[in-house]
Amino acid sequence: MKFRKKILCIGAGYVGAPSNVMIAYKCPDYKVTVVDINAQRIAAWNSDHLPVYEPGLEELVLQTRGRNLFFSTDIEKQIAENDIIFVCVNTPTKTFGAGAGMAADLQYWEKTARQILENSKSPKIVIEKSTLPIKTALAMERILSSGKGDITFDVLSNPEFMAEGTAINDLENPDRVLIGSHETESGVAARAQLVEIYSRWVSPEKIITSNIWSAELSKLVANAFLAQRVSSINSISALCEKADADISEVARAVGTDTRIGAKFLKAGIGFGGSCFKKDILNLVYLCHSYGLPEVAAYWESVVKINEYQQERFIANVLRSMFNTLAGKKICLLGFSFKADTADTRESPAINITRMLLAEHAEVIITDPKALGNAAIDLANDKGKISFIEDPYQAAAGCHALAMMTDWDLYRKLDYRKIYKSMVKPAFIFDGRNIIDQQKCFEIGFNVFPIGKPALTHF
Numbered sequence: 001m002k003f004r005k006k007i008l009c010i011g012a013g014y015v016g017a018p019s020n021v022m023i024a025y026k027c028p029d030y031k032v033t034v035v036d037i038n039a040q041r042i043a044a045w046n047s048d049h050l051p052v053y054e055p056g057l058e059e060l061v062l063q064t065r066g067r068n069l070f071f072s073t074d075i076e077k078q079i080a081e082n083d084i085i086f087v088c089v090n091t092p093t094k095t096f097g098a099g100a101g102m103a104a105d106l107q108y109w110e111k112t113a114r115q116i117l118e119n120s121k122s123p124k125i126v127i128e129k130s131t132l133p134i135k136t137a138l139a140m141e142r143i144l145s146s147g148k149g150d151i152t153f154d155v156l157s158n159p160e161f162m163a164e165g166t167a168i169n170d171l172e173n174p175d176r177v178l179i180g181s182h183e184t185e186s187g188v189a190a191r192a193q194l195v196e197i198y199s200r201w202v203s204p205e206k207i208i209t210s211n212i213w214s215a216e217l218s219k220l221v222a223n224a225f226l227a228q229r230v231s232s233i234n235s236i237s238a239l240c241e242k243a244d245a246d247i248s249e250v251a252r253a254v255g256t257d258t259r260i261g262a263k264f265l266k267a268g269i270g271f272g273g274s275c276f277k278k279d280i281l282n283l284v285y286l287c288h289s290y291g292l293p294e295v296a297a298y299w300e301s302v303v304k305i306n307e308y309q310q311e312r313f314i315a316n317v318l319r320s321m322f323n324t325l326a327g328k329k330i331c332l333l334g335f336s337f338k339a340d341t342a343d344t345r346e347s348p349a350i351n352i353t354r355m356l357l358a359e360h361a362e363v364i365i366t367d368p369k370a371l372g373n374a375a376i377d378l379a380n381d382k383g384k385i386s387f388i389e390d391p392y393q394a395a396a397g398c399h400a401l402a403m404m405t406d407w408d409l410y411r412k413l414d415y416r417k418i419y420k421s422m423v424k425p426a427f428i429f430d431g432r433n434i435i436d437q438q439k440c441f442e443i444g445f446n447v448f449p450i451g452k453p454a455l456t457h458f
């Protein structure tokens, strides 16, 4: 079959694969190839066990794979053959050298840029989809224009705003698609090609164009604003616990103001995920680099409140359970950083497990999808940890339950049955405020919500 366009995605991770699966699904006349250096990951994308769990994703892969969607490890050949290249490689926080612990590690990004230069025999549109520091496109352009040949490259910024767990819906019905380009003749022409792809399913008013630097920065700022809302509500949850107010009532009263909005005001154990912390720290680093220490300190406080919320949670567990957790069994309900994903990157449950182990508690972890990743995360931690998929078996014989993830499944558990199987007095620390707290109290539990008065039998 002759395809109208050939699109390549470099990086078959949480963003690269789902976003290009959606393009393949919406544009059957385009050939979409997704490549990665990780052969195991590519093999999994070609198998019955996809490496990423995302509601609705498998159905789309089954409809498109082998038709106009292909997964491959042959990066060099694919670069040569494709005209439009999305770069979706990881950009983690740097762990060494200047900016360690804050700046973005751009080594994977730069390797990709050089690989594109070396293997290109025809003009290409190169699209940044990874989240990157402002002005990365300039570095990309400098690398791409350092070759001896006369091949032209147009660099665009098209950051991705999907969230895990809702990726398919977010990709199919985005609030907006952002495309940054240069206002040159070739920049505008490249942008038009990308607009044409998204126009297949996104209405024109939702496709926003801007200059490249604005597009790069908007992605960091969007994540910083979202995380800031979570830290804002979590900081107020601490005050509610001291002053007998109820954080859900406060969030509702505040969020009904249309200028503020109701979303992202759920108090909990703090935000996790691979991006919020990484992207805010990247923003903080950029502000320092541009000589703006006050702005840097403002955004850094969002991360500090997030850490404080987790420390506060454990301090509360310790205090409520008579100031000793040694030898006690604590069951963590959920380990992924949010519901509907197996992803545990930066999950608050990781820190919370470590703090419990430091108190010599025994930790029993249950999760419907994330136990494999949890075992990898905690492989080097010393102490008593077990992984049990069935929540009833996991809770049996425990002194306390601690809700880590807002899986719908945990709202519907038979807490009466669980209570009967636990050591008394039994405790629930509802780190996500998702259970029927009053009902659990009536069953016999001592219930400790976030940002609300505790319900105890003492």
Ligand code: NAD
Pocket: 010, 011, 012, 013, 014, 015, 016, 035, 036, 037, 038, 041, 075, 088, 089, 090, 091, 108, 109, 111, 112, 129, 130, 131, 132, 160, 161, 162, 163, 164, 274, 275
């Ligand atoms: P990921 O680690 O799941 O995937 C990145 C993939 O790139 C890996 O499979 C890795 O093997 C591959 N890779 C690295 N170097 C390569 C190279 N030289 N050639 C080919 N493949 C290479 O990461 P992710 O979660 O998909 O995130 C990717 C980027 O997207 C990051 O910048 C992130 O900030 C951004 N982002 C992530 C999300 C999300 O929900 N996870 C959402 C929006 C934006």
Ligand code: UGA
Pocket: 131, 160, 161, 162, 163, 164, 165, 223, 226, 230, 263, 264, 265, 266, 267, 268, 269, 270, 271, 272, 273, 274, 275, 276, 337, 338, 339
């Ligand atoms: C987030 C953004 O929402 C996406 O727009 C962005 O594309 C993505 O980061 C990225 O750049 O990687 P994601 O991290 O997948 O998406 O998930 P979110 O729904 O944003 O949740 C992040 C964390 O905040 C989770 O741990 C969640 O439980 C927590 N959260 C969220 C709260 O504690 N309260 C809330 O009200 C909302």
